[in-house]
Amino acid sequence: MNQSTTNHTVGDTCIVCEQLKHQGIRIYTKFLCIDCEQEIVHTEIDDPKYQFYLQQLKKIINREIYS
Numbered sequence: 001m002n003q004s005t006t007n008h009t010v011g012d013t014c015i016v017c018e019q020l021k022h023q024g025i026r027i028y029t030k031f032l033c034i035d036c037e038q039e040i041v042h043t044e045i046d047d048p049k050y051q052f053y054l055q056q057l058k059k060i061i062n063r064e065i066y067s
Protein backbone atom coordinates (compact mmCIF):
# COMPACT_ATOMS: atom_id res chain seq x y z
CA MET A 1 0.00 0.00 0.00
CA ASN A 2 2.77 2.40 0.84
CA GLN A 3 4.82 2.14 -2.29
CA SER A 4 7.03 5.12 -2.74
CA THR A 5 7.06 5.50 -6.46
CA THR A 6 9.68 8.11 -7.01
CA ASN A 7 8.77 10.08 -10.05
CA HIS A 8 12.15 11.46 -10.91
CA THR A 9 12.91 12.42 -14.45
CA VAL A 10 15.02 9.67 -15.85
CA GLY A 11 17.00 12.12 -17.86
CA ASP A 12 17.28 12.79 -21.51
CA THR A 13 19.53 14.17 -24.16
CA CYS A 14 20.04 17.86 -23.66
CA ILE A 15 19.19 20.00 -26.69
CA VAL A 16 22.13 22.34 -26.14
CA CYS A 17 25.11 20.20 -25.10
CA GLU A 18 23.58 17.06 -26.65
CA GLN A 19 24.66 14.90 -23.77
CA LEU A 20 22.61 12.53 -21.69
CA LYS A 21 21.83 14.33 -18.47
CA HIS A 22 19.72 13.37 -15.51
CA GLN A 23 18.67 16.74 -14.25
CA GLY A 24 17.02 19.44 -16.23
CA ILE A 25 13.83 20.98 -17.46
CA ARG A 26 11.46 20.05 -20.23
CA ILE A 27 10.69 22.47 -23.03
CA TYR A 28 7.77 21.07 -24.94
CA THR A 29 8.98 17.57 -25.72
CA LYS A 30 12.64 18.49 -25.51
CA PHE A 31 15.03 18.49 -22.61
CA LEU A 32 17.43 21.12 -21.36
CA CYS A 33 19.91 20.02 -18.73
CA ILE A 34 20.39 21.95 -15.54
CA ASP A 35 23.98 22.81 -16.46
CA CYS A 36 22.99 24.48 -19.70
CA GLU A 37 20.03 26.11 -18.07
CA GLN A 38 22.37 27.68 -15.52
CA GLU A 39 24.77 28.66 -18.29
CA ILE A 40 22.01 30.45 -20.14
CA VAL A 41 20.86 32.22 -17.03
CA HIS A 42 24.38 33.45 -16.30
CA THR A 43 25.33 34.38 -19.84
CA GLU A 44 25.20 38.01 -20.79
CA ILE A 45 22.82 38.86 -23.61
CA ASP A 46 25.62 40.39 -25.70
CA ASP A 47 27.74 37.27 -25.29
CA PRO A 48 27.91 35.29 -28.56
CA LYS A 49 27.24 32.18 -26.52
CA TYR A 50 23.85 33.55 -25.59
CA GLN A 51 22.88 33.81 -29.23
CA PHE A 52 23.86 30.20 -29.70
CA TYR A 53 21.71 29.08 -26.81
CA LEU A 54 18.86 31.19 -28.02
CA GLN A 55 19.13 29.68 -31.47
CA GLN A 56 19.05 26.17 -30.10
CA LEU A 57 15.97 26.97 -28.09
CA LYS A 58 14.22 28.73 -30.94
CA LYS A 59 14.87 25.82 -33.23
CA ILE A 60 13.05 23.51 -30.89
CA ILE A 61 10.22 25.83 -30.07
CA ASN A 62 9.55 26.67 -33.71
CA ARG A 63 9.59 23.05 -34.66
CA GLU A 64 7.13 22.16 -31.96
CA ILE A 65 4.73 24.96 -32.81
CA TYR A 66 4.74 24.75 -36.59
CA SER A 67 4.98 21.03 -37.10
Ligand SMILES: [Zn+2]
Pocket residue numbers: 014015016017018019021032033034035036037
Ligand atom coordinates in the same frame (compact mmCIF):
# COMPACT_ATOMS: atom_id res chain seq x y z
ZN1 LIG B 1 23.07 20.56 -21.58
